[in-house]
Amino acid sequence: MDQQSTVRDIEEKARQRRISIPDLCARAEIAASTFYRWKKSPTNPRPKGANFHLVERLYGALAAIDAEDAKRLSRGGKAVAA
Numbered sequence: 787m788d789q790q791s792t793v794r795d796i797e798e799k800a801r802q803r804r805i806s807i808p809d810l811c812a813r814a815e816i817a818a819s820t821f822y823r824w825k826k827s828p829t830n831p832r833p834k835g836a837n838f839h840l841v842e843r844l845y846g847a848l849a850a851i852d853a854e855d856a857k858r859l860s861r862g863g864k865a866v867a868a
Contacts, residue, residue, distance in 0.1 A: 789836050793825045796844050803851050814847040816840050 787795065800810045808818040821844070823834040858864065 789824060789833070790826055792836065792841060793821075796821075796841075796848070799848050803848065803855075805851065810844060810847055813850065814840070814843040816843060 796810075797807065800807055805813075807821055811818040811821050820840065823830065824836040826833045
């Protein structure tokens with residue numbers, strides 16, 4: 787998966803879990819500006835290369851959200867994610 791595909795994947799997974807990119811980045815202890823520097827856009831035609839360890843932390847934060855939702859559901863609560 788190339789960098790832009792990874793960025794889109796993280797954005798989609800965050801959207802599915804109803805968490806903003808800045809909130810996801812905060813959970814992963816990454817500055818949101820770092821994530822946005824990885825994303826190619828008209829204002830950022832040459833995105834900075836993503837650091838593998840930081841990408842892992844973002845996916846780890848997504849997994850933690852899933853675990854929290856599973857725990858909440860097992861107790862009869864509602865999931866944060868859709």
